[in-house]
Amino acid sequence: MIQLNLVVIKTNRPEEQLRFYSTLGITFEHHRYGKGPYHYASTLEGLTFEIYPLPESVAEPDTTTRLGFTVESLNSTLQCLEEMGVETVQAPASTEWGYAAVVKDMDGRRIELVEKMIK
Structure with a gap:
């Protein structure tokens, strides 16, 4: 069995990224x-998610990595993010994976948000 256990993003805006990802819960x-x-580090059900500063030799953070998170309430999360000036790339809609939207984090990475399904 293989399991993803670490994701590290590197940024020149760590405090802004902390605020963005904290808004997701x-x-x-x-x-x-x-x-x-x-x-900054967090453990999410066996996955360590970290926000590191960019190395001095790197001028711009990578924005090609796409991440996805399940949130309690998509509409509430989007409202909080929009108040922070976060860009919504794909408006909320029902998809085969659930109620979802795509936003950009503070570096410009596309972040897919899916509302937690009630069982």
Whole structure:
């Protein structure tokens, strides 16, 4: 069995990214490993999700990675994100995966948000 257990995004806007991803309902800790850079980390059901500063040798963050998150309430989450000035790329709609929308994080990565399905 294989399982994804780590996703790291690197940014030159860590505080803004912290605010964006916290709005999705993710809780982070601020820390560092050994002599590495301070960063934000969260554990989501076995997946560690981290926000690291860009290395000095890199000018711009990668925006080609697309991430997806399940949220409690899509409309409420979108309202909070829109108040932050976040761009909605794909308006909320019912899809085969559920009620979903796509937004851009503070670096411009496309982030798919799907409302948690009630069982």
